[in-house]
Amino acid sequence: MKKLKRSARLVEMTQYLLARPHTLISLTAFADRYQSAKSSISEDLAIIKEVFEDEGLGQLHTLAGAAGGVKYIPMMEKTTSLTIIKDICRHLEQPERVLPGGYLYMTDMLGQPSIMNDVGRMFATIFADREIDVIMTVETKGIPLAYATATFLNLPVVIVRRDNKVTEGSAVSINYVSGSNKRIQTMSLARRALKEQSRVLIIDDFLKAGGTVQGMMDLLHEFDATVAGVGVFVESGEIDSEERLFEDYVSLAKLTAVDMKTKNTSVVPGNYFV
Amino acid sequence: MKKLKRSARLVEMTQYLLARPHTLISLTAFADRYQSAKSSISEDLAIIKEVFEDEGLGQLHTLAGAAGGVKYIPMMEKTTSLTIIKDICRHLEQPERVLPGGYLYMTDMLGQPSIMNDVGRMFATIFADREIDVIMTVETKGIPLAYATATFLNLPVVIVRRDNKVTEGSAVSINYVSGSNKRIQTMSLARRALKEQSRVLIIDDFLKAGGTVQGMMDLLHEFDATVAGVGVFVESGEIDSEERLFEDYVSLAKLTAVDMKTKNTSVVPGNYFV
Numbered sequence: 035m036k037k038l039k040r041s042a043r044l045v046e047m048t049q050y051l052l053a054r055p056h057t058l059i060s061l062t063a064f065a066d067r068y069q070s071a072k073s074s075i076s077e078d079l080a081i082i083k084e085v086f087e088d089e090g091l092g093q094l095h096t097l098a099g100a101a102g103g104v105k106y107i108p109m110m111e112k113t114t115s116l117t118i119i120k121d122i123c124r125h126l127e128q129p130e131r132v133l134p135g136g137y138l139y140m141t142d143m144l145g146q147p148s149i150m151n152d153v154g155r156m157f158a159t160i161f162a163d164r165e166i167d168v169i170m171t172v173e174t175k176g177i178p179l180a181y182a183t184a185t186f187l188n189l190p191v192v193i194v195r196r197d198n199k200v201t202e203g204s205a206v207s208i209n210y211v212s213g214s215n216k217r218i219q220t221m222s223l224a225r226r227a228l229k230e231q232s233r234v235l236i237i238d239d240f241l242k243a244g245g246t247v248q249g250m251m252d253l254l255h256e257f258d259a260t261v262a263g264v265g266v267f268v269e270s271g272e273i274d275s276e277e278r279l280f281e282d283y284v285s286l287a288k289l290t291a292v293d294m295k296t297k298n299t300s301v302v303p304g305n306y307f308v
Numbered sequence: 309m310k311k312l313k314r315s316a317r318l319v320e321m322t323q324y325l326l327a328r329p330h331t332l333i334s335l336t337a338f339a340d341r342y343q344s345a346k347s348s349i350s351e352d353l354a355i356i357k358e359v360f361e362d363e364g365l366g367q368l369h370t371l372a373g374a375a376g377g378v379k380y381i382p383m384m385e386k387t388t389s390l391t392i393i394k395d396i397c398r399h400l401e402q403p404e405r406v407l408p409g410g411y412l413y414m415t416d417m418l419g420q421p422s423i424m425n426d427v428g429r430m431f432a433t434i435f436a437d438r439e440i441d442v443i444m445t446v447e448t449k450g451i452p453l454a455y456a457t458a459t460f461l462n463l464p465v466v467i468v469r470r471d472n473k474v475t476e477g478s479a480v481s482i483n484y485v486s487g488s489n490k491r492i493q494t495m496s497l498a499r500r501a502l503k504e505q506s507r508v509l510i511i512d513d514f515l516k517a518g519g520t521v522q523g524m525m526d527l528l529h530e531f532d533a534t535v536a537g538v539g540v541f542v543e544s545g546e547i548d549s550e551e552r553l554f555e556d557y558v559s560l561a562k563l564t565a566v567d568m569k570t571k572n573t574s575v576v577p578g579n580y581f582v
Contacts, residue, residue, distance in 0.1 A: 036362070044315055045359040048322040053425075085312070085319040133477050141476060141501060145466060147459040151327075173448045174467060181452050185421040192419060193448060202415060203407050227415060 037069045040078070047078055051094070051106040055158075056188040060103035079104055090114055107162055108186040110155045112307070115286075118152050119303050123287055126268070129297035136292045138299065140268070144178055144239060153286065154182025157237060157265045160284050160306060161187065166262045167232040168192050170254075172221060172246055176238040179267055183237055192228055194221050194250060202227070206256045210249030221249050223257075233262040241266040241278075241285065248279040269304060311343045314352070321352055325368070325380040329432075330462040334377035353378055364388055381436055382460040384429045386581070389560075392426050393577050397561055400542070403571040410566045412573065414542070418452055418513060427560065428456025431511060431539045434558050434580060435461065440536045441506040442466050444528075446495060446520055450512040453541055457511055466502055468495050468524060476501070480530045484523030495523050497531075507536040515540040515552075515559065522553040543578060 038046060047064070064075045083094035090111035096104050122143065131139045143149055157179070166187065171180035172194040184191045195202070197220065207222035228234075236250050251261055264283035271290040285304030292299050312320060321338070338349045357368035364385035370378050396417065405413040417423055431453070440461065445454035446468040458465045469476070471494065481496035502508075510524050525535055538557035545564040559578030566573050 041315065041318055041355050042359045044318050045322045045356050046363060048319045049326060049365060052323060052326055081315050082319050085316050088310070089320065091323060139477055139500070141498065145464045147455055147465065150455070151459065174451070174469065177448070177451045178455050178465070181421055181424065181455055185425065190419045191421065191452070195448065203413060224415065226413070
């Protein structure tokens with residue numbers, strides 16, 4: 035890279051850091067990249083750090099010493115998250131979203147990358163300090179949420195399939211009872227998809243009784259893996275917390291009531307905000 | 309926002325633009341946001357533009373006049389893309405990836421958000437000038453590619469399902485013949501998922517005979533929608549181009565041969581690089 039003026043270097047360093055969340059970049063690497071003294075790089079990083087923190091974009095962790103460097107931790111402030119979630123709740127309360135069976139149509143919102151990126155940044159904030167090796171979800175609707183979260187946490191994604199596809203090689207399958215309709219269903223994961231003893235963050239779009247998440251937990255057990263956290267976009271308030279198969283999860287929104295006659299719904303911020 | 313010094317403003321403007329690809333931002337909006345004269349904002353944008361273009365990160369389109377503003381178009385230079393794709397090809401050639409039936413295991417690569425973001429940026433470069441309303445894929449493995457592309461193009465994603473889920477409302481279903489195994493399969497899309505007359509970019513992970521993509525095209529016909537482009541990550545070279553049901557597609561990599569006895573494979577850059 036050609037030698038840059040400070041103004042250009044600030045632009046370049048900003049995009050470089052934003053593209054590499056949760057990645058330690060040594061001062062030496064920056065100094066080499068920009069052919070600049072480490073003291074100049076440190077001054078630049080101080081400017082970037084101040085802007086990121088003032089704007090609530092995240093933290094710039096600086097590690098001193100020979101192995102020192104800088105790590106960008108994307109974050110979203112809780113007040114900003116709450117404003118965004120309240121707006122999402124208002125959209126989810128539209129009566130035309132109520133479907134037979136008390137389901138809520140939200141596929142259009144899951145199809146908006148900008149909304150997914152906001153939600154992914156929230157999950158990345160919530161789980162920033164956990165030790166996580168991989169993010170897991172089950173097809174289909176949780177996938178964009180899992181990837182958005184994974185992008186900000188710099189982690190790989192593993193997708194549990196609802197059948198056993200020929201293109202995956204040998205797989206582990208388990209049966210589980212979906213809490214919503216009490217039917218026995220199957221989920222499976224390729225043997226090679228997950229290393230044993232991995233620490234796994236489970237992300238999903240909708241939590242009712244919890245049978246699907248419990249199924250993923252059972253599957254993790256088969257891989258000697260452990261649950262590092264559970265994050266769901268919307269939880270159903272129809273289910274009492276005590277009825278759920280597990281207690282420790284974070285929700286961003288909560289569907290408290292669906293009146294099938296009037297199609298009135300009520301969606302409020304989830305337990306993250308309580 | 310508090311008034312920033314130029315150095316801080318450059319950092320803030322860079323992150324603001326990067327987070328809003330293919331979005332026109334007026335100079336007035338920037339001037340208000342930073343409480344600065346439009347002339348200062350223009351100077352800042354010139355610095356950012358030069359860095360983005362020198363580094364091959366993309367273009368900053370500036371529109372003059374009263375309705376003027378700036379739009380960030382993410383790009384990846386073809387030489388950079390080729391280097392990345394060659395590296396991906398080398399990984400895909402590992403013998404342990406060959407599965408029964410001549411399939412290639414690539415789920416691990418599709419699970420890496422950083423690889424998906426590189427590939428998404430390539431597709432966003434290839435289709436930057438097309439008029440597109442929405443990106444379509446079919447579950448499951450094309451989904452991360454579709455979202456990564458959609459993020460850079462600032463477009464919504466529509467996912468075609470392989471069954472008709474109760475949570476989607478009324479849907480259009482079609483039957484299609486999967487080219488790989490000649491079985492009749494079903495795909496469906498919720499009525500409300502796609503507006504009529506939409507211009508649709510189809511993205512998928514693997515192209516063999518093309519039955520799945522052709523199925524999506526048939527489905528689009530039912531919505532009076534049109535195909536604005538087809539992009540696939542890997543195409544199979546086992547199929548002659550003339551045998552394919554359609555001709556106009558872009559591939560990033562090509563699987564030219566799989567020797568089931570030796571498990572030797574050959575993966576080369578796709579037709580985008582020819």
